[in-house]
Amino acid sequence: MATLGFIGSGHVGAKVARLAIAAGIDVVLSNSRGPESLAATVAELGERSRAATPEEAALAGDRVVVSIPLAAHRALPAAALAGKVVLDTMNYYPFRDGRIETLDSGELATTEFVQQHLAGARLVKAFNNISDQHLLELARPAGAADRTALPIAGDDPEAKASAAELISRLGFDTVDAGPLSESWRFEPETAAYLAAYSADPDAAIALFAELGKAVRAGTPPLQAPPVGPGAPLPAARLRTLLDGTARKLTADRVLA
Numbered sequence: 001m002a003t004l005g006f007i008g009s010g011h012v013g014a015k016v017a018r019l020a021i022a023a024g025i026d027v028v029l030s031n032s033r034g035p036e037s038l039a040a041t042v043a044e045l046g047e048r049s050r051a052a053t054p055e056e057a058a059l060a061g062d063r064v065v066v067s068i069p070l071a072a073h074r075a076l077p078a079a080a081l082a083g084k085v086v087l088d089t090m091n092y093y094p095f096r097d098g099r100i101e102t103l104d105s106g107e108l109a110t111t112e113f114v115q116q117h118l119a120g121a122r123l124v125k126a127f128n129n130i131s132d133q134h135l136l137e138l139a140r141p142a143g144a145a146d147r148t149a150l151p152i153a154g155d156d157p158e159a160k161a162s163a164a165e166l167i168s169r170l171g172f173d174t175v176d177a178g179p180l181s182e183s184w185r186f187e188p189e190t191a192a193y194l195a196a197y198s199a200d201p202d203a204a205i206a207l208f209a210e211l212g213k214a215v216r217a218g219t220p221p222l223q224a225p226p227v228g229p230g231a232p233l234p235a236a237r238l239r240t241l242l243d244g245t246a247r248k249l250t251a252d253r254v255l256a
């Protein structure tokens with residue numbers, strides 16, 4: 001079974017790694033502080049996991065999950081990621097990442113912006129629109145009646161097929177939202193983002209509004225609060241949400 005690399009092994013990276021291991025896939029984790037700092041995570045994940053540098057994680061297999069703050073994306077090892085299928089989980093949060101004019105204006109979607117740095121990589125936007133908590137809660141085997149769907153977007157059809165195959169093994173159906181230029185359809189605060197996977201979507205939206213107030217007051221929380229229980233989102237419903245959603249530019253967002 002092919003190995004899956006990870007650059008970023010925090011909330012999202014470690015959860016996706018856990019799903020991969022459950023599916024029988026070996027994982028190579030990395031972060032900014034070095035392999036030693038991942039000892040506890042590796043011990044928890046077990047023998048299918050090991051820690052390495054970002055370059056080593058990028059080279060470990062054909063597919064790499066990139067899950068770091070967007071502000072750090074220029075540190076990604078572009079040469080090592082050239083030719084790889086890169087699953088980009090990153091979201092743009094200006095209060096955390098700083099202002100990026102091409103994203104604020106809607107000239108580029110976030111993953112198109114990342115593609116500028118990773119020119120040779122085959123990017124697929126994935127896992128960015130669901131909380132790490134719901135990822136673990138909602139994963140189901142193929143064919144389960146209550147299987148949840150995740151959107152993907154990308155410009156390389158083979159890379160997208162590879163990502164869909166991986167995500168299926170990890171426990172989710174996928175819905176193709178189109179090329180990277182359409183990937184704004186599941187960026188923050190669109191209809192398919194986060195609350196769509198909540199048992200109480202209104203509570204999730206209210207939580208975002210509260211976070212937005214705290215950010216505007218200059219007191220952003222150090223850690224995002226728990227999002228409440230998840231609820232399955234079937235592929236047909238996700239398709240409807242993706243098709244019907246409006247673009248949310250930074251200026252229109254409650255949390256930015």
Ligand SMILES: NC(=O)c1ccc[n+]([C@@H]2O[C@H](COP(=O)([O-])OP(=O)(O)OC[C@H]3O[C@@H](n4cnc5c(N)ncnc54)[C@H](OP(=O)(O)O)[C@@H]3O)[C@@H](O)[C@H]2O)c1
Pocket residue numbers: 007008009010011012013030031032033034037054067068069070072075076089090091092127128129130131132133
């Ligand atoms: N949390 C969620 O529910 C969620 C859901 C969907 C998408 N996202 C998005 O996914 C991304 C990751 O979110 P997260 O919540 O997992 O963040 P997180 O818990 O803060 O983890 C970030 C990871 O990135 C690593 N990292 C930071 N700078 C790096 C660099 N220059 N090189 C290599 N690794 C680096 C960190 O390692 P060190 O600690 O060693 O710096 C850490 O392992 C963000 O863009 C976020 O917006 C988050």
